[in-house]
Each structure stands twice: as structure tokens, then as C-alpha cells.
Amino acid sequence: MASSRVTIIGSGNWGSVAAKLIASNTIKLDSFQDEVRMWVYEEVLPSGEKLTDVINETNENVKYLPGIKLGENVVADPDLDNAVKDATMLVFVTPHQFMEGICKRLVGKIKPDVEAISLIKGMEVKTEGPCMISSLISDQLGINCCVLMGANIANEIAVEKFSEATVGFRENKEVAERWVQLFSTPYFQVTAVQDIEGVELCGTLKNIVAIAAGLIDGLEMGNNTKAAIMRIGLAEMRAFSKLLFSSVKDSTFFESCGVADLITTCMGGRNRKVAEAFARDGGKRSFDELESQLLQGQKLQGVLTAKEVHTVLNNRGWLEMFPLFTTVYEISVGRLPPTAIVEYREHKSKSCL
Amino acid sequence: MASSRVTIIGSGNWGSVAAKLIASNTIKLDSFQDEVRMWVYEEVLPSGEKLTDVINETNENVKYLPGIKLGENVVADPDLDNAVKDATMLVFVTPHQFMEGICKRLVGKIKPDVEAISLIKGMEVKTEGPCMISSLISDQLGINCCVLMGANIANEIAVEKFSEATVGFRENKEVAERWVQLFSTPYFQVTAVQDIEGVELCGTLKNIVAIAAGLIDGLEMGNNTKAAIMRIGLAEMRAFSKLLFSSVKDSTFFESCGVADLITTCMGGRNRKVAEAFARDGGKRSFDELESQLLQGQKLQGVLTAKEVHTVLNNRGWLEMFPLFTTVYEISVGRLPPTAIVEYREHKSKSCL
Numbered sequence: 001m002a003s004s005r006v007t008i009i010g011s012g013n014w015g016s017v018a019a020k021l022i023a024s025n026t027i028k029l030d031s032f033q034d035e036v037r038m039w040v041y042e043e044v045l046p047s048g049e050k051l052t053d054v055i056n057e058t059n060e061n062v063k064y065l066p067g068i069k070l071g072e073n074v075v076a077d078p079d080l081d082n083a084v085k086d087a088t089m090l091v092f093v094t095p096h097q098f099m100e101g102i103c104k105r106l107v108g109k110i111k112p113d114v115e116a117i118s119l120i121k122g123m124e125v126k127t128e129g130p131c132m133i134s135s136l137i138s139d140q141l142g143i144n145c146c147v148l149m150g151a152n153i154a155n156e157i158a159v160e161k162f163s164e165a166t167v168g169f170r171e172n173k174e175v176a177e178r179w180v181q182l183f184s185t186p187y188f189q190v191t192a193v194q195d196i197e198g199v200e201l202c203g204t205l206k207n208i209v210a211i212a213a214g215l216i217d218g219l220e221m222g223n224n225t226k227a228a229i230m231r232i233g234l235a236e237m238r239a240f241s242k243l244l245f246s247s248v249k250d251s252t253f254f255e256s257c258g259v260a261d262l263i264t265t266c267m268g269g270r271n272r273k274v275a276e277a278f279a280r281d282g283g284k285r286s287f288d289e290l291e292s293q294l295l296q297g298q299k300l301q302g303v304l305t306a307k308e309v310h311t312v313l314n315n316r317g318w319l320e321m322f323p324l325f326t327t328v329y330e331i332s333v334g335r336l337p338p339t340a341i342v343e344y345r346e347h348k349s350k351s352c353l
Numbered sequence: 354m355a356s357s358r359v360t361i362i363g364s365g366n367w368g369s370v371a372a373k374l375i376a377s378n379t380i381k382l383d384s385f386q387d388e389v390r391m392w393v394y395e396e397v398l399p400s401g402e403k404l405t406d407v408i409n410e411t412n413e414n415v416k417y418l419p420g421i422k423l424g425e426n427v428v429a430d431p432d433l434d435n436a437v438k439d440a441t442m443l444v445f446v447t448p449h450q451f452m453e454g455i456c457k458r459l460v461g462k463i464k465p466d467v468e469a470i471s472l473i474k475g476m477e478v479k480t481e482g483p484c485m486i487s488s489l490i491s492d493q494l495g496i497n498c499c500v501l502m503g504a505n506i507a508n509e510i511a512v513e514k515f516s517e518a519t520v521g522f523r524e525n526k527e528v529a530e531r532w533v534q535l536f537s538t539p540y541f542q543v544t545a546v547q548d549i550e551g552v553e554l555c556g557t558l559k560n561i562v563a564i565a566a567g568l569i570d571g572l573e574m575g576n577n578t579k580a581a582i583m584r585i586g587l588a589e590m591r592a593f594s595k596l597l598f599s600s601v602k603d604s605t606f607f608e609s610c611g612v613a614d615l616i617t618t619c620m621g622g623r624n625r626k627v628a629e630a631f632a633r634d635g636g637k638r639s640f641d642e643l644e645s646q647l648l649q650g651q652k653l654q655g656v657l658t659a660k661e662v663h664t665v666l667n668n669r670g671w672l673e674m675f676p677l678f679t680t681v682y683e684i685s686v687g688r689l690p691p692t693a694i695v696e697y698r699e700h701k702s703k704s705c706l
Contacts, residue, residue, distance in 0.1 A: 151576070151577050151580040151581060151584075152577060153575065156575040156577045156578070157577065161574050161575050161577060161578050162577075162578045162581060162582075162695035163581055164581040164584065164585075187695075189581075221514050221515065222506065222514050223504070223506055223509065223616075223617045223621050224504050224506050224509045224510065224514060224515075224516040224617055225509070225514050225515045225516060226616075226617075226620075227504040227609075227612075227613040227616040227620075228504060228515060228517040228542075228609065228613055229515075230616055231504075231517065231607070231608075231609060231613035232517075234612065235607060238607070250603060250604070250607075251603070254584070254587065254591070255584075256580075256584060259583075259584050259587065259612060260580040260581055260583065263576075263579075263583055263584075263616065264576045264577055264579075264580040267576050267579075267580075267620075268576050342515035342540075
């Protein structure tokens with residue numbers, strides 16, 4: 001078998017950490033070419049230099065991951081067509097709103113048998129159901145696509161703190177194990193599970209639960225209540241995923257992409273933070289207002305996902321089965337006060353739990 | 354059916370909160386007698402008054418739950434024989450080291466068809482396996498015994514913050530539902546599951562994981578690592594329980610007694626706290642020393658349980674299957690440094706995960 005050539009599409013905070021992980025393995029393992037190509041959306045830095053030039057000279061993504069060496073075998077490339085043309089393994093790690101455009105640009109530019117993996121958390125939930133990023137990639141490009149999700153705060157992995165992740169695959173276990181090999185390091189333990197929808201849905205739905213957890217923090221309800229809300233959230237994530245895809249497995253929710261990512265996201269993270277501020281304020285300032293004030297341009301995924309999931313629940317007549325998801329949505333649009341987060345129990349008899 | 358008479362054996366912090374929950378229901382529901390008898394280990398307060406007299410006069414357990422009204426239908430009784438003689442439902446909620454003695458005293462003193470429930474977390478793990486408190490009660494008294502476990506910080510439930518709990522039962526679902534009815538309030542949601550061993554083991558084994566989580570806090574390893582260690586801990590809890598009792602169900606670990614109690618215990622709690630101090634100190638002061646310094650006489654369950662579980666693992670040749678449990682034990686006895694908590698991955702191939 002010829003050795004694989006890896007290209008990373010994306011170079012933000014998490015993309016740069018992925019480059020570091022991958023580059024440390026390609027240089028050691030014979031089955032991968034040393035060079036890791038990273039497509040960088042070109043920017044001119046305040047110094048007047050181009051971001052790609054600085055990355056290639058210093059080995060650091062000075063804008064999105066300053067102070068961390070990516071590995072000398074990482075090559076930043078501002079030309080998407082050139083970056084992908086020889087690749088046999090593609091790692092997608094851009095903000096999710098750019099994915100449709102990028103996929104369109106890649107049609108006809110990639111090798112037909114290339115393997116892909118998506119590290120992108122978030123998806124579009126349309127009326128007819130969620131449009132998973134991995135499906136978007138598979139469908140638009142006609143290639144196989146895995147996902148990698150988990151309790152992965154990029155800056156902690158960048159400084160080599162112990163962490164775990166989950167690779168979700170559809171059918172080909174051998175390909176999944178190859179991705180595991182490419183990402184695993186002594187401080188980053190990766191496990192493959194045959195449940196691509198389960199793994200990918202975990203990465204998205206947890207943000208709704210993080211909103212609920214943040215509300216509990218803002219209301220100062222204590223550890224019991226927060227743990228209860230996280231547990232109920234995990235149960236609704238599981239029930240919703242299984243209703244949408246009968247192939248989803250319970251065991252996936254015990255993996256890093258499930259319970260561990262949920263814990264990390266409900267302890268730190270921006271969804272939790274903004275929801276806490278929202279509740280402290282008694283819901284007087286909207287999520288939109290708090291978002292722009294607290295997040296400096298970053299978007300609040302959880303509120304968006306709550307809205308999208310609500311559309312699905314409403315269309316399918318499932319609202320009463322998901323009292324937590326429904327209540328988060330109602331609170332986020334101002335139809336219920338923040339305190340409603342622990343007042344939905346009268347629906348319990350009809351809930352999915 | 355005659356209405357049930359409830360007696361609570363124990364009157365500490367959690368026992369007093371249980372009395373409050375139960376008393377609010379017996380007074381409302383026709384199927385229970387209003388009066389809830391609470392056996393109180395008699396103490397003379399600094400004022401010279403007896404604790405039982407003060408509870409019966411003020412409706413408050415001024416020593417163990419000051420400021421909270423238990424309900425006028427709670428009667429404190431210093432005489433164990435008298436407290437149990439008419440009871441048809443017994444709630445056990447004493448420190449677990451007193452249980453053997455109490456069971457011996459109760460032989461021949463209780464009604465033969467009395468139902469019991471244990472709220473006691475902790476058990477004795479002997480060489481031949483764990484001796485569950487519910488089994489001790491069942492075996493010594495020849496009665497059926499359920500358990501109630503969950504993310505239940507007593508003081509938070511006392512002030513009516515939303516919380517959940519799990520009742521574990523062996524066979525009789527009707528009896529379990531009766532316990533659910535007795536404990537459930539709008540702020541305390543109880544669910545019954547047919548997996549008594551799973552529920553009870555969760556309540557004990559989580560304390561080992563809390564030690565690991567505290568070490569991570571002390572080492573300042575961050576949220577990813579802590580979430581990963583909690584996930585691995587939950588997986589080892591599950592695997593250990595299933596090896597000991599093939600009837601244990603995966604779904605139990607998604608209940609309040611499982612993931613929710615684990616979260617609460619790893620966020621707050623004394624096991625986490627002492628382990629954090631131990632790690633900050635580089636393991637220089639022993640757990641025994643820190644325990645007496647930080648806990649004012651309370652015992653550190655996690656270290657004891659780690660030792661007991663280690664005995665079982667060692668005797669059965671399972672050590673390598675449980676790297677987290679094993680490492681916590683080795684650290685607690687000073688054979689490994691605190692940093693070893695994230696350095697057990699070389700055993701991964703043989704682990705239960």
C-alpha cells in the first residue's frame with residue numbers, strides 16, 4: 001500500500017492543534033508521508049506579512065495558536081486546489097457555515113478514492129431532519145467520511161494535557177483505525193465506534209444542554225440540580241438521536257464524544273457562560289445582545305441548535321417527549337423565564353425519559 | 354390494604370432530609386399513616402437538653418439539619434425497639450459501620466413482612482466480593498430491601514432545590530413504586546429501576562472516581578482531562594459491577610445514581626477535596642493526615658473503597674483490566690506519585706474499556 005498523504009482543510013484554533021497531533025504521527029509512521037499540508041484561508045497580519053508565510057517560517061500559527069510549534073513537516077498552503085490535489089486523506093476542520101461553499105469548490109479537484117474525516121461540531125437541522133456535516137461531505141463529494149468528536153478544548157490539547165476523542169464511522173473499520181492511528185498520541189487517546197450519527201449528534205446536541213447548565217449556574221441552584229439537568233440532557237440527546245437514526249447505539253453516549261464532552265461543555269464553554277449571564281439578569285437582555293457583548297464575534301451554537309431541534313420536534317409532534325430541549329428553546333426566545341428550566345416536570349409522564 | 358407506617362432508622366444530615374421528604378407525603382397520601390417515626394441516637398446537647406426532646410418540640414434537628422422544619426408529623430424516638438415495632442416500612446440511613454450492630458439488635462423486633470430501603474452509600478468489599486448493605490439487611494432480618502441512591506447533597510434538597518434519585522429493586526416492582534411514592538416531591542424526582550446491585554454499586558464506586566477527579570484538580574490538568582478521567586471512571590464502575598453481577602444493566606449508569614451522582618461527587622464532595630489537597634502537596638502528606646486535618650472526623654470513603662476494590666481485583670486477577678481503580682489505590686498508599694493518574698495508558702490494551 002502506498003503511504004497516505006494528509007491535507008487539513010482549516011487552520012483555526014482546533015485545526016492547528018489537529019495539525020500538531022497529525023504531524024507528530026506522520027513523521028514517525030511509515031504508512032504516512034511526512035508532510036502534512038494545511039489549507040489556510042490567507043490573511044494579512046498587522047505586521048503586513050501573510051499568515052501562510054509566517055506559519056511556514058516559524059512553524060507556529062501565530063494568529064490562532066500562538067506559542068505552539070506545529071511541527072516542521074506542516075506546510076501552510078493558501079491555495080485550496082493545490083492543497084488537496086495529491087491528498088489521500090482529508091481532514092475537515094473549518095467553521096461549519098463555510099462547509100457548503102468549500103465542498104462546491106472541491107468537486108472534481110480531489111482524488112476519487114480519498115478518505116475524509118470531519119472535526120466540525122454543529123450541523124444544520126432542517127425541517128426534514130438534521131443535515132450532518134459528514135453527510136454533506138459524503139454526498140457532495142461522493143467520498144467516505146468519518147467524524148472525530150470528544151471532550152476537546154483545543155488549548156488544553158495543544159499543551160499536551162491528557163484527553164480522549166471518539167472516531168465515528170459508518171462501515172469501514174479499517175479506515176476508521178487508520179484515522180485513530182493518525183490522531184492518537186500518548187496524551188490524546190482515540191477510540192473508534194461504528195455509529196457515525198450518534199457521535200456527530202453528540203457533538204451538536206450537547207450545546208443545548210450547556211445552555212440549560214448555564215441557566216442553573218446563573219440561578220445558583222447548586223450541584224445536585226446541575227447534575228440532574230445534565231443527566232436529563234444526556235437522556236434527551238440519546239432519545240432524540242435514536243428516534244432520528246435507529247442505528248444509534250446507547251454505548252456511544254458513554255464515549256468521550258458523549259458523557260465526557262457533555263461534562264466539559266457544561267463546566268466551561270461559551271454556551272454555558274452566556275446562559276449563566278442570561279439567567280443572572282433574569283432574562284432581561286436577549287441572548288443576541290449578550291452574545292455580541294460577551295463573545296467578541298463568536299456565535300452561540302446552543303441557542304441556534306435549540307431552535308433547529310425545536311423545529312424538528314414541532315414538525316414531528318415530539319415536543320412533549322423532550323421537555324428539556326423544548327424548555328431551553330422557550331427560554332431562549334423569551335417565552336418562558338429562566339427559572340422555567342426546573343419547572344417542566346409536569347410533562348414527565350409523556351417525556352422520553 | 355391497611356395504610357403503611359414508616360420508621361426512619363437514623364437522623365443525621367441525610368436522614369433528617371429524608372424525614373422531611375417522607376413526612377410531606379405521608380400527611381397527604383391516604384395509603385400512609387401521617388406519623389413518621391425517626392429513631393434518633395440520643396445525645397445531650399450543649400444546652401443540657403436531649404436531642405430527641407428538642408426535635409419533638411421544635412420540629413428541627415438542630416444538630417444535623419438546623420433551620421429546616423421536618424414536619425409536625427415527625428416523631429423522634431430514642432428507643433430503637435419502640436421505634437420499629439409497629440412499622441411496615443423501614444428506611445435505613447445510618448453511617449454504614451453501624452449497620453451490622455443495628456441489624457443484630459433488630460432481629461425479632463420487627464414485623465415479619467416489613468419492607469425496607471437503604472439510603473446508605475458505602476459497603477464492605479470483602480475478598481469474596483462486596484457485601485452490599487441491602488444484602489446485609491435482607492439476610493440478617495429476612496426481609497426484602499430496596500435502595501435509594503442519586504445525586505443527593507442533603508443540604509441542597511433540604512432547601513428544595515430540584516434533584517433526582519433512583520430506587521433500585523430486585524423483583525417486586527409494586528413495592529418499589531411505593532417507595533417512589535413515599536419519597537417523590539415536585540423538587541425530588543424518583544425513578545425505580547430493576548437493578549439493585551447496579552444502583553448500590555454506583556453509590557460506592559463513584560467515590561474512587563472522585564479521588565481521581567480531585568487529583569486532576571490538584572494537578573491543574575484542566576477540564577478535558579477531568580472529563581476524560583470521569584468518563585473512564587464511569588466505564589470502570591460499569592465493567593466492575595457487571596463482572597460481579599451479570600444482572601447489572603448499562604442503562605442504570607444513565608440514571609441519577611450513575612452519571613448524575615458521579616458528576617456531583619467529582620465537582621464537590623470531600624473525596625475530591627482531600628485528593629486535590631493531596632496532589633497539590635505532591636503526595637507528601639498522607640491521605641490519613643489530610644483527612645483528619647480537613648474533614649473534622651468525617652471519614653474518606655473513596656480511599657477505603659479503593660483499597661477494598663483493589664483486594665477484589667487482586668484476588669481475581671483483574672488488576673490490569675481496571676487501570677484507573679488500580680492507579681488510584683497505588684497513589685493513595687504512596688506507591689505511585691499523584692501524576693500517575695494520567696500515566697496508566699500503557700495498560701490500555703488489557704483494560705476493560
